[in-house]
Amino acid sequence: MIVVGVDGGGTKTKATCIECRGGVGTLVSSYETEGSNFHNVGIKTATKRIKEAIDRCTEGRTPDLVVMGLAGLDSRYDFNVLRENLSSVGKEVIMDNDSFFILYGETRGKNGVIAISGTGSVVLGIKDGEKVRAEGAGWFLSDTGSAYWVGRETLRYLTRCLQGIESSSMLSETVMRSLKLKDLDDLIYWTYHRKHRVEMVASISRLVDKASSRGDEIAQGILKRASREFGRSVLHVVRKTNVSEVYVLGGMFKSKAYMEEFKNLMGENNVRVLPVDKDPSMGSVLYGLDKVNCKLNGY
């Protein structure tokens, strides 16, 4: 039988096809294309890319089981839209938020917690098969400590600098130069007149980390505050899940100041921090293989 795992993220969509015979799986092939978060690219494009990835990796055969971890699947509404468009891609189709399968790839269904902080942020815990969540409700309602959150705080600080309320710093100068801004009017134009762009705001976090690693205290302060506030959400899920370790993933953890502060807070609460080091796109595949009792060499 054929099992396909799909990792549908914001920037890429990867399908991995496994053929199972006698309880042993063999990799047929994997296929990667552009992102399929339907909130960003629309449901039509997302569906097209996911179907294409599955079709290419199975070489046109209909899979017996497709397991999809999808970045935009955050609510019942999302689930209904995605199911309607994707329920025909295999004989059986399972879908969930990508965080669920990334955690599964590490724990194989045991109790555990994963904390992801990239453009947005989400914490997912599994306790006896039940889900416990924090954050993950998007840029407006949550995503505390995410790259978007860091970018927003930085642009608000920059606004106060340009109004003379706060002193300028290496950080404010770096952002001005990088966004090619002369004054507050330019910043207002950048912010509103080409509509609100979550990814553009999030990308400013890289400038913050750069200034932080060069010793800018404002930048370090923003990153530490982001990490600590996200950490509080993580601790909540850790306590509810009753585990003593947390898997972490996402661009924000590549920031030294952010990771250090996070490790400190977790350490103070006797929680170990474990970076996800396996291929996160394998989680959905492994979920599917475990479901049909099929073993894959090396996993």
Place this chain on the structure above:
Amino acid sequence: MIVVGVDGGGTKTKATCIECRGGVGTLVSSYETEGSNFHNVGIKTATKRIKEAIDRCTEGRTPDLVVMGLAGLDSRYDFNVLRENLSSVGKEVIMDNDSFFILYGETRGKNGVIAISGTGSVVLGIKDGEKVRAEGAGWFLSDTGSAYWVGRETLRYLTRCLQGIESSSMLSETVMRSLKLKDLDDLIYWTYHRKHRVEMVASISRLVDKASSRGDEIAQGILKRASREFGRSVLHVVRKTNVSEVYVLGGMFKSKAYMEEFKNLMGENNVRVLPVDKDPSMGSVLYGLDKVNCKLNGY
């Protein structure tokens, strides 16, 4: 000669026409129509409404001087767009942000500070003819302590309630009932799936004030924090302007908890709070009349 003052706000546009003879002004008429913040209604509609209000109140005559206080005039970009569309409404046309003329209506050009907290928030000080500003750069970059800010904080709190991180309260229950939400999925749908609506978010502040006045501590806490954070921006402008009083205006000051906290903070810093009690739409008219040395009975 004919002098027209325009007050172009988010919800209404009012033009007031004065005829000046021998240094004495007489009210010809005033005309009120819908809002003309071009960020909300587009430049075409805003222009149409402003022109219509002027034309109606002058009974078709071309004004010698038009002074316009416009809510959406926040940057050089805004100024260019508005000037391009409105420079022909009178022989001479002066425009500025509405806060400038509301303050002028109270101080007649002397040093002073006005703090406005409605849907957004802005602080404007005048010192020896020079402007000092804080906030006023829109929902994303600033507007600390505004109705939008209060609404956003409340919806973020509600998200944490629905995730079980914070306890529910009269406030969370009121918001759920008022927005007809059953769960977090509904809140996510309300927030994102009909795009981001600043006015809808701001309108939640009324529910917060209601819960606050009924004794809800979470609601009181949000309002006090909003007031205190806005107050810090106000104190900055007060110090730079070197005055000892601040005029306040806007829906947020109708909230008892908000106003009390604001008065406390100002009191601690020896700053008197003076509510704007004159018709705020008269500021632009008075600016125009003072410019041409024309007196209006009662002002």
